[in-house]
Amino acid sequence: MVNIIKKLKDSNLVGRGGANFPTWQKWQAVKDAQSTPKYIVCNASEGEPLVFKDKYLLENYPQEVINGLKIALKTIRHSQAYIYLNKDYFQLFKKPLENLIAKLPIKLFEKPFSYIAGEETSLLNAIEGKKPEPRIKPPYPTQVGLFGKPTLINNVETFYWVSKIDQGKYEGNRFYSIEGETKNKGVFELPETKTIEQILQETNNWPDFDFFCQVGGGACGTIMLSSELNQPIKGTGSIIIFDKNKTDVYQLMRSWAEFLHQNNCDQCAPCREGLYRIFELMSQDKEKVLPEKTKLNDIFTALEKTSFCPLGRLATMPFKSAIAKLI
Numbered sequence: 629m630v631n632i633i634k635k636l637k638d639s640n641l642v643g644r645g646g647a648n649f650p651t652w653q654k655w656q657a658v659k660d661a662q663s664t665p666k667y668i669v670c671n672a673s674e675g676e677p678l679v680f681k682d683k684y685l686l687e688n689y690p691q692e693v694i695n696g697l698k699i700a701l702k703t704i705r706h707s708q709a710y711i712y713l714n715k716d717y718f719q720l721f722k723k724p725l726e727n728l729i730a731k732l733p734i735k736l737f738e739k740p741f742s743y744i745a746g747e748e749t750s751l752l753n754a755i756e757g758k759k760p761e762p763r764i765k766p767p768y769p770t771q772v773g774l775f776g777k778p779t780l781i782n783n784v785e786t787f788y789w790v791s792k793i794d795q796g797k798y799e800g801n802r803f804y805s806i807e808g809e810t811k812n813k814g815v816f817e818l819p820e821t822k823t824i825e826q827i828l829q830e831t832n833n834w835p836d837f838d839f840f841c842q843v844g845g846g847a848c849g850t851i852m853l854s855s856e857l858n859q860p861i862k863g864t865g866s867i868i869i870f871d872k873n874k875t876d877v878y879q880l881m882r883s884w885a886e887f888l889h890q891n892n893c894d895q896c897a898p899c900r901e902g903l904y905r906i907f908e909l910m911s912q913d914k915e916k917v918l919p920e921k922t923k924l925n926d927i928f929t930a931l932e933k934t935s936f937c938p939l940g941r942l943a944t945m946p947f948k949s950a951i952a953k954l955i
């Protein structure tokens with residue numbers, strides 16, 4: 629019987645939570661770690677606005693997700709597992725998941741009401757009963773994770789594909805959530821090599837009006853023009869469609885700024901203060917926003933270069949891409 633880690637390596641599966649890290653390497657690192665017990669966490673915290681592919685999988689294929697976890701428990705000896713669900717998903721899926729995990733060493737954990745609590749080291753703090761804020765890396769959770777022990781963290785979709793790979797039913801597909809100004813919004817399974825243009829065409833979501841997209845999530849995702857969609861998605865498989873003529877770009881940027889400044893963890897000054905300043909600048913009359921471009925650029929640089937975790941470092945992407953392409 630072929631070892632699952634070899635199968636994961638041969639499949640080239642990368643984590644579907646957004647970081648694109650080769651799945652087999654995480655599994656191998658936790659399997660090889662000496663310290664015990666070990667932990668496995670299925671991250672079902674999906675918190676970016678308008679991203680909902682993991683919800684779709686928990687609704688439609690929970691058994692496959694649990695199968696993925698069972699394979700992890702079997703591969704990583706002396707381990708126990710958690711399914712870490714955001715508050716909505718905890719309410720929705722508690723009962724059906726409890727039925728599926730009845731006698732397995734798997735517990736459900738309800739994520740605190742905090743976006744950053746979905747970041748992989750914040751969730752470790754949350755499960756340990758601490759403030760859900762990111763930890764410094766390294767050490768990585770594969771070595772020093774939950775309760776200081778080796779911990780495998782993968783998201784819902786990754787565990788789903790592990791199950792499929794084990795059954796020999798994986799052909800390089802992934803799930804995409806499509807939202808926004810379109811009639812056929814939903815979750816679709818397509819090859820990961822498809823370009824964004826092909827994904828929209830083949831799912832009957834290519835608009836017949838002038839549009840742009842936000843790719844990668846409704847807060848931290850990058851703005852892409854319709855002429856730029858001849859490339860596959862890297863990171864979270866989310867596409868949000870906007871009508872170019874009907875969208876108030878300033879209002880859109882304000883909504884991102886509000887979400888991000890309310891949902892950072894306040895641990896480091898560049899992100900805590902920087903995101904608040906962006907929100908303050910974006911809350912002015914729109915004619916006053918662009919004259920503040922130098923100030924905005926200074927804040928962006930501070931965020932990118934000095935933030936403690938990826939939220940602060942990546943939070944500039946939607947603003948920079950929107951200002952460059954839409955204003």
Ligand code: SF4
Nearest residue numbers: 893895896899937940
């Ligand atoms: S970058 Fe933001 S979210 Fe990350 S640790 Fe700093 S304050 Fe918290």
